[in-house]
Amino acid sequence: QSVLTQPPSVSAAPGQKVTISCSGSSSNIGNNYVSWYQQLPGTAPKLLIYENNKRPSGIPDRFSGSKSGTSATLGITGLQTGDEADYYCGTWDSSLRGVFGGGTKLTVL
Amino acid sequence: QVTLRESGPALVKPTQTLTLTCTFSGFSLSTSGMCVSWIRQPPGKALEWLALIDWDDDKYYSTSLKTRLTISKDTSKNQVVLTMTNMDPVDTATYYCARVQTGGHAFDYWGQGTLVTVSS
Numbered sequence: 001q002s003v004l005t006q007p008p009s010v011s012a013a014p015g016q017k018v019t020i021s022c023s024g025s026s027s028n029i030g031n032n033y034v035s036w037y038q039q040l041p042g043t044a045p046k047l048l049i050y051e052n053n054k055r056p057s058g059i060p061d062r063f064s065g066s067k068s069g070t071s072a073t074l075g076i077t078g079l080q081t082g083d084e085a086d087y088y089c090g091t092w093d094s095s096l097r098g099v100f101g102g103g104t105k106l107t108v109l
Numbered sequence: 110q111v112t113l114r115e116s117g118p119a120l121v122k123p124t125q126t127l128t129l130t131c132t133f134s135g136f137s138l139s140t141s142g143m144c145v146s147w148i149r150q151p152p153g154k155a156l157e158w159l160a161l162i163d164w165d166d167d168k169y170y171s172t173s174l175k176t177r178l179t180i181s182k183d184t185s186k187n188q189v190v191l192t193m194t195n196m197d198p199v200d201t202a203t204y205y206c207a208r209v210q211t212g213g214h215a216f217d218y219w220g221q222g223t224l225v226t227v228s229s
Contacts, residue, residue, distance in 0.1 A: 033214040037216070044222050099158060
């Protein structure tokens with residue numbers, strides 16, 4: 001069972017917007033930055049968002065992140081079939097150990 | 110260009126010790142703020158963080174696995190090694206190494222992963 005809680009799945013039509021939530025506690029999300037990862041089938045995870053809302057070079061602005069209290073949200077606009085993947089949130093706990101969410105499978109209908 | 114690559118046995122027997130090596134390039138683990146972490150993913154399941162070593166040789170371990178894990182680095186070879194003792198079939202997973210910068214607080218570069226199967 002993962003430390004951070006994500007919905008198992010979300011879905012939306014191409015071109016639409018979707019949000020993925022990530023819930024934690026004061027000992028992890030509440031006091032640390034949140035990052036988000038995209039894992040396409042059969043590949044390694046890829047960093048999408050770091051420090052709650054920053055995008056690495058090359059990540060389109062269709063992807064956005066936010067954090068409030070002990071929860072974080074990933075937003076994806078203008079959905080494309082190529083966005084179908086598993087998405088994971090991650091952060092650190094008070095003892096500098098990494099923690100991840102259980103992952104959310106995005107289906108673009 | 111930052112790259113990481115995991116290497117190690119594809120198959121281990123129960124009770125054996127697993128040794129994985131992460132060989133990286135494009136950065137130095139002697140640079141302040143640089144860290145390398147190990148993460149695993151059982152087939153069809155979520156990511157699980159295992160361990161981290163930083164530029165100052167500080168080490169951090171998963172609470173549930175800390176008695177079985179050892180992480181170490183060889184800065185001259187640009188390598189980080191993870192050992193996991195007393196392997197069990199539930200440890201079957203793809204094992205990834207990833208870079209972490211304390212500035213970004215995220216796993217910004219990942220290796221391709223190596224699948225380790227535990228079976229007699």
